[in-house]
Amino acid sequence: MIQLYLLLLLSCINLVVSKTHVFDWNIGYVDANPDGIYPRKMIGINGHWPNPTIRIKENDRIIVNAYNGLNDRNISIHFHGLLQRGFNGEDGPEMITQCPVAPNSTIKYDFEVSDQAGTYWYHSHSGAQYGDGLRGMIIIERENEPYKYDESFDISVNDHYHLETPEIMKNFLSRFNPTGAEPIPQNSLFNETKNVTISVEPNKSYLLRIVNMGLFVSQYLFVEDHTFVIVEADGVTVEPYEVDSIYITVGQRYVVLLKTKSNTDKNYRFANILDMEMLDFVPEDLQLVSTNYLVYNDDANLPKHLPYFDFENTVSKLKGFDDFYLKPLSHEKLLPEPDMTIEVNFTMDVLGNGVTYAMFNGKTYVPPKVPILYTVLSSGNNSNNDIIYGTNTNSFILQSNEIIEIILNNNDPGKHAFHLHGHNFQLISRSEGTDDEDDPIVFDPNNEKMINYPKYPLVRDTVEVKSNGYFVLRFKANNPGVWFFHCHVDWHLEQGLALVLIESPNEIQNTEISKNHKQICENNSVPYIGNAAANLNFFDLNGQNLQEPPLPDGFTLKGYIAMILCTIVALYGLWSIYNYGIEDVSKDTIVIERLYEIINANNE
Incomplete structure (x- = not known):
């Protein structure tokens, strides 16, 4: 009885302390010149770009009223890393949990952030649109931080393109790009600009919240003659881990502590470096190495910029680290053997229209005609049959509290960062990469070395698979909803590198679509009832969206x-x-x- 009273008391205290944050956003174009080289339009909020940081506390409520002031395209917003427990309809990806938001429409995102804190970000989930600027950071402050520091800085890194993404896409998804080579960025950004100076004081501890908000390229970061102590990965606190640099893929976040020196006689370079190994070729004018500065003394000279193109020599001096060996501070143990294993083999293939697509087990993700969450809600007892979600959505049905294992074999020479919505997962096995395309490293459950799983695996929501390698993830299906699992190299998502997890369909039936979200569908003439083909006979898939037919036999x-x-x-x-x-x-x-x-x- 006393325990029940205490729980009720704590709940009441939480309701009093928590706060509702309302953001009214008019999303529109802003003239900008992020890299100082090429003026272009960026997608800003309320007439400004870069976009604002959402800063709240644990268990607060967020309401975002997002008006699409772009006259030529749809929008959406995904709150990357937020689990949306109980708020699946607010997750954001088009045709997964909502309809696209047409010009002159306002969508209302309304959700509580429960049991989460740390560093996250928001971005458009409409094509590669966030590369045009619709992105920003989310900071959820903890009531009791497990580490001490004096001040904090928020840091974002990006790859940057001079052309707008719709124009880039015309050339990328084209028969004139038969190898599927990813568009090469024209620059990198640090806090949405270049040559940034960060002023610090001696003998202090600084907390750096770092997000890679790019479309494609991973980056290395380091401060000369300083070290980072990693204390958080993707919002999950980890045991302190000291490194001289970090490697951060698109979509990932790290929080690190940096201890400043006692003397102030000089200033130091703070470099961010594009991973050259991810690029098919390096244009002569692409600055792989960018230099920012940690400033102790305003009167002292800034050191010379590092050589722009000397990637190999610069990176070879870094000790780096492997995130596989980070351990959660909670000491969350390895989950038990899986109830369900999803094994996918990733390949790139040219289809009949001459365009290169990304495939999971020979199928490229093609959006359905009805958002998948809405198909669940309108299908009743049929919601447990995966056929109603279409034959090209790569959909899998999960049941409540099952232990799920995802095995991904990468039969591609590229590196790929995969992100799971709605869950943090355990990374329990991962191979090194190989340049041998004819002999990729494939996961073998009978190989003792491959199944030598850690006792306390790394927990995060975005992870890299190496070239021609594999990884194995494990999580518990304890968050009913429709969740996207996709490559966060956004060009690859545009090529169809995604699958969908439909978790606890019976429990999802209790979810309701808000009137506002229904109106969003109507404004864009998108149905919100029916199967993947928008048919009310849920087993009739005539008219569904399908991938292109294959090339003729023997045409490699x-x-x-x-x-x-x-x-x-x-x-x-x-x-x-x-x-x-x-x-x-x-x-x-x-x-x-x-x-x-x-x-x-x-x-x-």
């Missing part, structure tokens, strides 16, 4: 590339024949005029 990627090269050579040959063959009659205007007449007649 190498063959496709060879055909393109041969076509180029043939066209060059025809041009040469024309150029030299017509030379003798080039002065004969009668002949030339006759040629033009023939060409025009054919065109007509």
Whole structure:
């Protein structure tokens, strides 16, 4: 009886202490020049860019009224890393938990942040749109921090493109890009700009909250002659781990402590470096190495900028670290053997339209015609049958409190950062990478070395798989909802590198779509009742969105590339024949005029 009274008392105290934060956002274009080289439009909030940081405390409530002031595209907002326990409909990804927000529409996100604190971020989940600027940090302050510090700084890093993402996409998802090579950024940013100075005082401890809000490239960060002590990864506190640099993929967050020196006679470089190994080629003008500064003394000179292009020598001096060996401060033990194992093999393949797509087990994710959460809510007893969610959504049904294991084999020479919505997971096994594309490292449950799982595995929500390698994740299905699992290298998500976890469909039935979210669907003429094909006969998938048909039998990627090269050579040959063959009659205007007449007649 006393225990019940205390629980009720604590609940009442929590209701009194917690606060509601209301944000009214008018999302629109802002003229900016983030890297100081190329002016362009960025997507800002209330006429400003960079966008504001959401700063709240544990168990607070967030209400975001987001008006789409962009006249040419939809928007959405995902609160990256927030588990949205009990608020699945506020998670944000288009056609997963909501409809896209049309121009001149306002969507209301309303949720409580329970049992979470740390460093997170928000970003558009409409295509690669957040690369155009719709992004910002979220800081949830703990009531009792497990570490002490004097001051804190929020730090974001990005890769940066001069063109807007819709224009980039036209060239990327094209038959003229048969290898699927990712767009190369034009620069990197540090706190949405370049050449940043951070003023510090001697003998102090600084807390740095670091987020990689980029679309593609992982980055290295270090401060000369200083070390970082990692105390948090993706919002999960970890045992202090000292490193001289960190490696952070897109979507990941780290919180580190930095102890300043006792003397103030000099200032130090704070470098952020694009991972060159992720790029198919490096343009001559791409500054891989960017230099910012930790300033002890305003009167002292800043050191020279590190060599812009000397990636290998700069990175070779860093000791670095492997996040696999970070341990949660909670000492959360390895979860028991899984009730369900999802094994996916990732490949890149060219389909019949000549475009390269990302595949899980031979299928590329294609959005359904009805958001998947809304299909769950409108399907009743049929919600446990995965067929109703479409044959191209890579959907898996999970049941309440099952232990889920995801095995991902990467049959691709690239590095990939995968993010899970709605859960933190344990990283229990991961291979090193290999350059041998013909012999990738595939997970083998009978290999003792591969199943030598740690007692206290790393817990986070975004993790990298190495080139031609694998990882194994494990989590408990204790958060009913529809959750996206996808590559956070956003170009790969645009190629279809995603799957969907439909967790506890029977329990999701208690969820209600708000009137506002229904109106958002109506404003964009998107149905919110029916199966993946928007049919009310839930087992009738006629009209569903499907991936492109395969290439003809025997037509391989190498063959496709060879055909393109041969076509180029043939066209060059025809041009040469024309150029030299017509030379003798080039002065004969009668002949030339006759040629033009023939060409025009054919065109007509």
